[in-house]
Amino acid sequence: MKTFLIDLKKCVGCYACQIGCKDEHCGNCWKPYAEEQPETGQFWMKVNEYERGHRPHVKVAYIPTPCQHCAEAPCMDAAKDGAVYRRADGLVIIDPAKAKGQKAIVNACPYGVVYWNDVLDIPQKCTGCAHLIDEGDTITVPRCFDNCVHGAITWGDEEELDLEGAERLCPEYGTAPRVWYKNLPKKFIAGRVHDPVAKEVVIGATVTATGEAGTFTATTNWIGDFWLRNLPDADWTVTIEKDGKKVAIETSTKIEDKGLGEIALA
Numbered sequence: 001m002k003t004f005l006i007d008l009k010k011c012v013g014c015y016a017c018q019i020g021c022k023d024e025h026c027g028n029c030w031k032p033y034a035e036e037q038p039e040t041g042q043f044w045m046k047v048n049e050y051e052r053g054h055r056p057h058v059k060v061a062y063i064p065t066p067c068q069h070c071a072e073a074p075c076m077d078a079a080k081d082g083a084v085y086r087r088a089d090g091l092v093i094i095d096p097a098k099a100k101g102q103k104a105i106v107n108a109c110p111y112g113v114v115y116w117n118d119v120l121d122i123p124q125k126c127t128g129c130a131h132l133i134d135e136g137d138t139i140t141v142p143r144c145f146d147n148c149v150h151g152a153i154t155w156g157d158e159e160e161l162d163l164e165g166a167e168r169l170c171p172e173y174g175t176a177p178r179v180w181y182k183n184l185p186k187k188f189i190a191g192r193v194h195d196p197v198a199k200e201v202v203i204g205a206t207v208t209a210t211g212e213a214g215t216f217t218a219t220t221n222w223i224g225d226f227w228l229r230n231l232p233d234a235d236w237t238v239t240i241e242k243d244g245k246k247v248a249i250e251t252s253t254k255i256e257d258k259g260l261g262e263i264a265l266a
């Protein structure tokens, strides 16, 4: 079975995978796997950009998101007349002829990677560049993989890829995706600590987040900043201590990353 492995630590958000997908599919009709991808409104390989935290403690995460080629694909269940099928190599394909008029296929995908083509009256999505793989021509891999010069995208036989530590995107959807990710962003809490009397940032303060999910520590750096990284989604008490001074803050990473801003160590 073929699978994608996307390492977000190597992804710089250059969008070359998205552009490669456009170059391959816009203006090209790869029947029986796909009609042309429209130039606007559809991104079969979409680089989703997430701004996390609060100013000035902000990070951006890029998550390239194609069809996840799920082993238990609800789009297949929603399709009539076998309009969505799985190839022997695992790629999930929408048959453009059979899928005409079947908008239910768009709504069935929890990942939101199926697009509706109003002009052709069909649902469309990533084919895993099945036409290239079949042809055995010069490029025999998906174009997004071929275009990623940073090595963030790997594609190949599942048993040959190094999937140690890899995770699925939104496993709670229960669709057993065949796209795996490494270094999916975990939550952080950040802040900047200052001494209001000395009117200086506090360097070397110990910052501890405690909660039911565990204990995490960090130290403020040369500009008084701390970053508590790789936190689980949970409620936290963050304590900041130095030279007998101490402050405690209640916060949570259940919904989002937290930038706590300026904190006075009084």
Ligand code: SF4
Pocket: 010, 011, 012, 013, 014, 015, 016, 017, 018, 047, 062, 064, 147, 148, 149, 150, 151, 152, 153
């Ligand atoms: S081409 Fe590679 S580095 Fe660039 S956005 Fe896509 S996955 Fe990330």
Ligand code: SF4
Pocket: 066, 067, 068, 069, 070, 073, 074, 075, 076, 092, 108, 109, 110, 111, 112, 113, 114, 125, 175
């Ligand atoms: S990601 Fe969506 S379209 Fe792709 S196989 Fe899974 S359910 Fe179907």
